[in-house]
Amino acid sequence: MKNILVFGGNGFLGRRICQTAVEKGYQVTSLSRSGAPPRVKATWEKEWIDKVKWQQCDILNPKSYTQYLRDADNVVHSIGILLEDSSYKAQVNGKLAFDVKKLLQWGPNPMKNNPNFTYEVMNKQSAVMLAQEFAKVKHSNDSVSKTMTYISADKSFPGIPSGYMESKRAAEVEIMRLEQELRPILVRPGFMFDESDTSLGTLNFRSQVKNMLDLANWSNKNFLGRRIECVNQLFRPTVSTQQVSRALIQKIEDPSFEGVLSLENIINS
Template identity: 50%
Template sequence: MASKFVVFGGNGFLGKRICQEAVTAGYQVVSVSRSGKAPHSTELNDKQWMQEVQWTAADIFKPDSYHMLLKDAANVVHTLGILLENENYKKTLSKTPTNDSRSHLLFLGTGPNPLKKESPYFTYEMMNKQSAIMLANTFKQEIIKKSKKEQAKVNGRSFTYISADRGFPMIPSGYINSKREAELEIEKMQEYFRPIIMRPGFMFDEHRNAIGPRSFIHGALELLYCGNKFLLQNKLQFMNELIRPTVSTQQVSHSILTKIENPDFKGVVSLEEILKA
């Protein structure tokens, strides 16, 4: 029987590509989200693999709503998170761009809203940090319930957390701080599973051709990166730290599966390593 692969936020911008990669690799894939619905897509290829995924609704902050899904899971992936403590930036990403390009640089998101705007959970502390720690702890508790022999099979289990390469200009430090704090707490649980910490930069989807704010930002960042590489030849360290390469959701997903399928791997996967995927 195929190993169970559970993706929290599996209908999001990155989450759906992780589900697709896992289905292709032969896993039994479960997507857990607030709505429990598959993402909208007009692509025939998407519709084919989406039929293989179990789309399930649950609340990340209520373990009782999903702990049974983790009972026999071999791999758990947490993709939830926010870049700004305001849900409107994610809505903006799906709109047609305006002439005010400066505003687009503030709206760097990674998926659909996991919670309603009025929710007290829509903070860096709760969404980026506590939701991941709560999920990891719930996974850990399900492992503890197993026999000693099953508990000992640590290399066969993994918990993947989608962190970030670094912070973004004009984005509060709470964003990257919450990510790093979550990483530390998750790595403490390596007695029960292999912690895999992914640190991607700004993400784009290779199969999305629609023009919008995300495409605008992707193009602008690529232009800056190429200018720094070919014109400045990466000679200015502060520019190298500020201008980072973009990465596709497909590259991130492939890298995740590669690390999961290596029973000896645990720890941080840098942006540079993801780009090699």
């Protein structure tokens, strides 16, 4: 049975990768710090959540997950940080009215003294370490092409430190160096939202940012005709976690594909 191992499978994007893989007939295992399944947003989600094996590991300690790599055909690294402050995720994913002051005031940071909560460690080192460990694994069936997927990013966002994109691109370079041992897939989504949130009319922070970006893109297309390149680069299309997940599984199943899966390719998949 085809299988997939998702690191960070209970996260914002990771949960949808797990869901899509289950729906496509994969045996799915999620590894995360807590080992717990994601919160059920709707009763129908319980069906696919119950089909995933939810396991615990420390992404920075290979000994905690090497046992799972031995039988894995496909590995996905869906762990990373946008800011070097863990409390921002609660703000972004919470149901908050849009308020610039709230955006900038992230609140208490339970990991502010954790030296590992940095772009270098979380976005780069954890991914490169995982890829290197996976590359070492020898399968009994050598005809199976192992895929290593890294969730990178299309562009940075205004106000986000340069270290964010630098760590993403640096990780991509290191993973591509292992292409003789595995098939690398580098996914570059833009600003992501969840379709279930928008369908329910949820007014959380992500939904509001999506609406603003969609309006900016509509204006750029209809009033500026996308003729100003700097504006085109600033206002990139939004993409749903479901779109990203479907495009990712599609590329995993295409043995001829490796390298960068761009935002445009994700949208057009």
